[in-house]
Amino acid sequence: MYQALKPFMFRLDPETSHNFAMGMMSSNAWPLRKAFPALPDSEMRSAQSKHMTWRHAVGLAAGFDKDARALDFLAHLGFGAIEVGTVTLKPQIGNERPRIWRIxxxxxxxxxxxxxxxxxxxxxRRVKTYKGPATLxxxxxxxxxxxxxQAADEYVALYKMFAPHADYIVINVSSPNTADLRKLQERAWLEQLLKPFTEISERKPIYLKISPDESENTVNDMVEVAKEFDLSGLIATxxxxxxxxDVGGISGELLTDLARKSWEPLLKHADDSFDIVGVGGFSKPEHFEEFFDLGGKFAQVYTAFVYQGPDILKLDS
Ligand SMILES: Cc1cc2nc3c(=O)[nH]c(=O)nc-3n(C[C@H](O)[C@H](O)[C@H](O)COP(=O)(O)O)c2cc1C
Known part of the structure; x- marks a missing residue:
């Protein structure tokens, strides 16, 4: 079904196409569910750590459903988890269009x-009504x-709003499209950012999402600081x-090798209480297999979902 729709979708500008798809998906209409049946339970590979349980090891990465408009339909497809956002405290319109390009x-x-x-x-408001089977x-x-x-105050305020209604929270310090955001990955900034979280009791799992463009030293610092502040793990990348x-960040197969170079050494830091969620250029069953073979449990996709549709959820095709 997706392969039949794709030529039409790919004739539209990428953001128009995305918004059109989101409109359909947010309706969660019965004919749409029928046209895109759920991944059968027998094809799911469950994943579990001390902090999270996903019914399927493949989740939807952040940025696809930024405003939580289509959670029920995306959960229906079979994603093990759906990561809403990035959500900002105040509404904002983002950069000028065009701002998504296909390669x-x-x-x-x-x-x-x-x-x-x-x-x-x-x-x-939308997150509060979600009761689906995918981890949120x-x-x-x-x-x-x-x-x-002032970033720390904002992240804490966002955490406090969403934590009661989410299974995990991700602190995004790695988008390349917000000026200076990536500086928050540096030790001194990161410590300042995470310190107020130590005062919160009975915290929900918190993950830090990192960029694939950092030096080994910065990455090692991030692991150290994340563990010191009791985060549940890292999301790379x-x-x-x-x-x-031109401007912007690249995702999909052009990112596969670089993302692997980021998550592979990080898996050595994973343990019972520290998860590494892998994301970046997973587009074939072998990519996931490699990640799982090296001890990874939770994987996410975005770009391969755009190019392949829900078939990307099938791990043994
Ligand atoms: C159009 C687009 C928007 C994105 N928006 C966000 C975002 O808001 N927050 C975030 O943490 N990651 C965002 N990402 C990054 C993805 O979550 C993911 O980390 C990245 O695309 C690599 O995975 P992929 O190769 O499977 O797409 C975005 C990616 C794309 C393509």
Whole structure:
């Protein structure tokens, strides 16, 4: 079914196409569910850690359903988890369009979205009504006009709003499309950002989403600080800004190798209480297999879902 729709969808500009698909998916209408049947339970591979249980090891990465509009339909398809967001505290429109481009020959995308968000209040209203079978993550980020010095207050406020209604929270410090955001990955900034979270009792699992463009030293610092502040793990990785194109970050097959170079050494730091969620260029069953063979439990996709549709959820095809 997806292969039949794709030529039409790919004739539209990428964001128009995405919004059209989101409109359909948010209706969660019976004919649509019939046309896109659920992944059978027998084809799911469950994944579990001390912090999370996913009924299927493949989840939907952040940025696809930023405002939590289509959770029921996406859960119906069979994703093990859905990561809403990035959500910002105040609504914001993001960068000017066009801001998503296809690189079809490489099954990749480039985006410079800049966190368009309906804002925390609007997204929270939808998140509160979700009761589906997919684990729910909420990915949070700072507003564009918030100085780095005030970022911690904003992340804590977002955490407090969403944590009661989500299974896990992701602190996004790695989008390349919000000026200076990636600085929050540096030790001093990161400590300042995470410190107020130590004062919260009975916390929900918190993950840090990192970029694939950092030095080994910065990554090692992030692991150390994340463990010191009792985070539940890292999500590696966001899009890369190392490329030959114009503005924005690259995802999909052009990211596969770089993302692997990021999550593979990180898996050595994984243990009972520290998860590494893998994301970036997973587009074939072998990619997932490799990640699982090396000890990874939770994987996410975005771009391969755009190019392949729900078939990407089938791990043994
Ligand atoms: C159009 C687009 C928007 C995205 N928006 C976000 C976002 O808001 N927050 C975030 O943490 N990651 C965002 N991402 C990054 C994805 O979550 C993922 O980390 C990245 O695309 C690599 O995975 P993939 O190769 O499977 O797409 C976005 C990616 C794309 C393509």
């Amino acid at each position: 079809k020959e490489d099954n990749s995308l480039r985006n410079a979205m800049g966190f368009p968000s309906g804002g925390a209040q609007e997204v929270l 993550g909420v990915n949070i980020g700072k507003n564009k006009d918030t100085p780095l010095e 966001n899009t890369t800004s190392q490329h030959q194109y």
